[in-house]
Amino acid sequence: MQRPLLRLLCLSIAAVLLQNTAGAQAHSAPQAVPKGARSRVCSGRAVPQFTDVTAKAGIHFKHLAAPEKKYILESMGGGVVVIDYDRDGWPDIYFTNAPTVDMTLRGEKAQGALYHNNHDGTFTDVTAKSGLATPGFAMGGAVGDFNNDGWPDLYVTALGGNKLYKNNGDGTFTDVTAKAGVADGRWSTGAAFGDYDNDGFVDLAVSNYVDFRLDDLPGFGKSPSCRYRGIDVQCGPRGLRGAGDSLFHNNGDGTFSDVSKATGADDKPGYYGLGVVWSDLSGTGRPDLYVADDSTPNYLYRNDGGGKFTDIGLESGTAVSGDGSEQGSMGVAIGDYNHTGRFSIYVTNFENEFNTLYRNDGKNDFSDVSYDAGVALPSLPYVKWGVVFSDLDNDGWIDLYSVNGHVYPQVDTLPSGARYAEPSNFFLNEKDGTFCDASAQAGAPVVAPRVGRGLAAADFENDGNLDLIVENLDGTPTLLHNAGVAGRHWIGFELAGTKSNRLALGAKVVVHAGSVTQTDEVRSGGSYLSQSDLRLHFGLGAATAVDAVEVYWPSGAVNRLTHLQGDRLYAVREGDGVVPPEAIRPGR
Numbered sequence: 302m303q304r305p306l307l308r309l310l311c312l313s314i315a316a317v318l319l320q321n322t323a324g325a326q327a328h329s330a331p332q333a334v335p336k337g338a339r340s341r342v343c344s345g346r347a348v349p350q351f352t353d354v355t356a357k358a359g360i361h362f363k364h365l366a367a368p369e370k371k372y373i374l375e376s377m378g379g380g381v382v383v384i385d386y387d388r389d390g391w392p393d394i395y396f397t398n399a400p401t402v403d404m405t406l407r408g409e410k411a412q413g414a415l416y417h418n419n420h421d422g423t424f425t426d427v428t429a430k431s432g433l434a435t436p437g438f439a440m441g442g443a444v445g446d447f448n449n450d451g452w453p454d455l456y457v458t459a460l461g462g463n464k465l466y467k468n469n470g471d472g473t474f475t476d477v478t479a480k481a482g483v484a485d486g487r488w489s490t491g492a493a494f495g496d497y498d499n500d501g502f503v504d505l506a507v508s509n510y511v512d513f514r515l516d517d518l519p520g521f522g523k524s525p526s527c528r529y530r531g532i533d534v535q536c537g538p539r540g541l542r543g544a545g546d547s548l549f550h551n552n553g554d555g556t557f558s559d560v561s562k563a564t565g566a567d568d569k570p571g572y573y574g575l576g577v578v579w580s581d582l583s584g585t586g587r588p589d590l591y592v593a594d595d596s597t598p599n600y601l602y603r604n605d606g607g608g609k610f611t612d613i614g615l616e617s618g619t620a621v622s623g624d625g626s627e628q629g630s631m632g633v634a635i636g637d638y639n640h641t642g643r644f645s646i647y648v649t650n651f652e653n654e655f656n657t658l659y660r661n662d663g664k665n666d667f668s669d670v671s672y673d674a675g676v677a678l679p680s681l682p683y684v685k686w687g688v689v690f691s692d693l694d695n696d697g698w699i700d701l702y703s704v705n706g707h708v709y710p711q712v713d714t715l716p717s718g719a720r721y722a723e724p725s726n727f728f729l730n731e732k733d734g735t736f737c738d739a740s741a742q743a744g745a746p747v748v749a750p751r752v753g754r755g756l757a758a759a760d761f762e763n764d765g766n767l768d769l770i771v772e773n774l775d776g777t778p779t780l781l782h783n784a785g786v787a788g789r790h791w792i793g794f795e796l797a798g799t800k801s802n803r804l805a806l807g808a809k810v811v812v813h814a815g816s817v818t819q820t821d822e823v824r825s826g827g828s829y830l831s832q833s834d835l836r837l838h839f840g841l842g843a844a845t846a847v848d849a850v851e852v853y854w855p856s857g858a859v860n861r862l863t864h865l866q867g868d869r870l871y872a873v874r875e876g877d878g879v880v881p882p883e884a885i886r887p888g889r
Contacts, residue, residue, distance in 0.1 A: 332626055332654050332681075340678040343729050343737035349694045351769070351781040353746040358780050359423045360394075362414040366775040367401035369710060371521045373537035374460060374513055375401055376708040377490065377575075379754030380441025380830025381687075381772035384453050386431075386468055388886050390795075390870075391418040392759040392834045396772055397439040397457065405515060410435045413457075422762055422782075432474045433457075436464040441755065441830020445494025445503045447481070448555055449803040451887030456505065458489035458830065460513065470887055483557050487544045488513045493826025495579030495588045496802045497604055499855045502551035503802045503825070506566070508574030508592050509544035511537055530718070534709045538595050543571030546592065550608075565602070565610045566590060572597035576633040578827035579807065580644050583665055586857070588807045591619070593630035593648050603665065619646055619659045623669030628654045629684075632756075632829030636690030636699045637820045639734050642811070644822070647676075649685035649703050649829065652719055656680040656688075656703065656726075660734075675735045676701060676728055683723045684708060687756025687829040691767050695789035695840030697817045698730035704753030704771050722750035725771075746781055753779075759834035765791045765868055767838055772831070790841040793870040796823060797885035800856040801875055809853040810837050814844040814867075841867050 367375045382395040393416060400411040415431045416424035428434050438460040444453050452468035462484045466474035478484050483505060491508040498504070519541065522533025526540030546568035549557035561567035568574060576593035583589055587604040594600065598620035602610040614620030621627050629651030635644050643661040650656055655677035659667040671677035683705035693700045705723035712719045727743050728736035740747055755772035762768065766785035772778045792812065796805035809822040821837050841847065845867045852860040854875050862878055865871060872882040 332622065332624070334678070334681070335672055338672045338678050340675050341735070341737045343739040343742060346729070347694065347786045348729065348739045348742040349766070349786055350784045351744040351746050352784065353779055354422070354782045355777060355780045357422070359425065360416055360778060360780055361426070362396045362416070363777050364396070364398055364772060364774055365400060365404075365411045367403070370535055370708065372402050372518060373511070373535045373708070374438070374488070376535065376774070377510065378440045378830070379772045379774045380458075381755035381757050381770055381778065382442040382444060382455065382832040383757045383759045383770065383834045384444045384455060384832065386415070386453060387417070387472060388452065390882060391420050391763065392761055393418050394424065394770055395433065395442065395455065396778060397441055397755070397830070399438045399440065402515065402518070405438060411439070413439055418761060427472060430472055432476070433466060437462055440490050441492065442832060443492040443494055443826045444832050444835065445505070445806060445825050446803045447494070447503055447505075447551060449502065451803055453804060456483070456492050456494070458492050458507065460488045462486055463489050463492070463507065477555070481555060481557050482559070483549050485509070485547050490575050491577035491592070491826060491830055493577045493579050493824070495590070495806055495825060496855055497579070497588055497590070498550075498608060499587065499801075500553070501798070501800060501802055501856070502553045503804070503806055504551050505549040505557060506577050506579065506590055506826075507547040507549070508577040509546055509568075510573050510575065510595070512542040512544050529709055529712070530715060532711050532714065534711055538573040543568070543573055543597070545569070545571055546574050560608065564608055565612070568592070568600070570597075572600070575631050576648075576827065576829055578633055578635055578824055580635045580822065580824060581807065581809065582644055582646070582661065584643065584663070586853075591633060591635075591646060593633045595629050595631065596627060598627055599630055599648065613665055617665045618667040618669065622655075622657055623671070628657065631686045632688045632703070633827055634688045634690040634701070635824065635827065638690065638699050638730060640698070640818060642818070642820050647688060647690060647701060649688045652684045652707070653681060656685055670734070673735070675737065679738050679740070680726050682719065683726070684719075685726070686754050687771065687831055689756060689758045689769070689828060689833060691758040692838065692840035693767055693783060694729060694786045695766065695791050695842065696730075696786070697814070697819060697840045697842045698732050700730050701728040701736060702726070702756070702769060704751070704756045706752035706754065706774060720750065722752050724748040724750055725753065746779065751779065754829060755831040756828050757831045757833040760793070760836075760838060763870070788843065790843070790845055790867040792839050792841060792847055792865060792867050794837045794852075795835075795870060795872050795882070795885065796837070796852065797872070797874045798854060798856070799875040800858065801854045804835060805854065805875070807855040811851045811853070812839045812847055813849045814841050814847040817842070836870065
């Protein structure tokens, strides 16, 4: 029997068995650690230093939080969105917010926040003018130019009705949800724009979590699935009904059609959807859809063309861990960490469940290499959320950063084990398929305990080093300035489609510098309910220039560029190649 078929049979049996016991407890038992498993602390290499500059940057936003987290709804929010809303070439930040359940029942609202980048390391709160203040019980968001006018629009997920905000180009946004037909109405969590049929207009995938109703609140600690290590906790997700997912097709006229069932991407079993991202994982030139599901199998929807998708999660090896276990999957990152030209998948999971690195072996076959790669063991103790695959030390090999934080504040009453606030995980790429743990060497803010949720990467200062923005569930966010590594170089690209969608979502860039070839693509969504900068960033190590660059557009067009100098951000327009930055701004 061929390997994929054998794995499909074994994992299908395991998934059925696990599904039958899904309501037994709040989360499954700890996963067994393989004999001899170990992690490697980084040694003999430079580690970039991160500094908490939140207060210095003028960011004073605070996410509202109910102290006890009596309901699962109150533990799951906190997505952060990087969006250059004014197209000045400096990434801005939108923080989602949500009221408590008690506030919602009283009709009170929570205010999100839009911060404008002042080009000098500081930000200004421009929420009042923007029209983005109160989208509802907000969870996260994603960026996409749904009408191809050159201004990035914002989609915010929420309980009871999502919001699509059209960017007016003057610092304000207009709620066009009703006209566009993308409200959904369930408890939506993750979202991602992507042009799945390559017609030049971005479509929208939305993951939904559980069927949570404010008029039928689950009782705190009232059933076996609402207990954790002997203490009463919030109920869910096990024991609650799933909500199903959505896929909206862009009609090209400012409206969308719900094609979830017609395409086969509707999550018929009702899994607990969280992180979602589009990526050409199959190498067909068509974006596939990956959904990280909490306590249920993950989805890998292969894009078959013709508006049809097939879930190959179990067959491909990306639905569960290598030993066949469902995991409490939260966030997802995509990246070519081993320079094969194929995109692998990294998924963050619950406490006592390792983060899973699915290596893409080609032909829709993935291998769980988490322990072999060194990223499993250090992640086990924590509840993991937002995650990015980014070259944080500019050596030409992408690294991993994830933020952590428990869902139950009550764990702080336990005599030992997990705590509510937790440190982050930072892994540097060792260039041989493995990672070393740099968490304790990258600065005090990395290991400072926080209740992290959303995470996004962007070069906020345009200095060539990728910074990180974390939205914490309780309290203020954390803006981490990356000091970089001396002597390292970089190159960046901001793409604009002409025949392809305007923001070039799904475009793939291949960079050749010396003996190193790197591959990345422009993606909406990912991480945990969050959005990183749409500009692509490549570290070059000691190289000061690149030999060649290929840009593969969703339309099928290809731009080939040669002899580009490093330490610069290039604007590339489909069909034209490198152009002045002004040429890809709206109105050009």
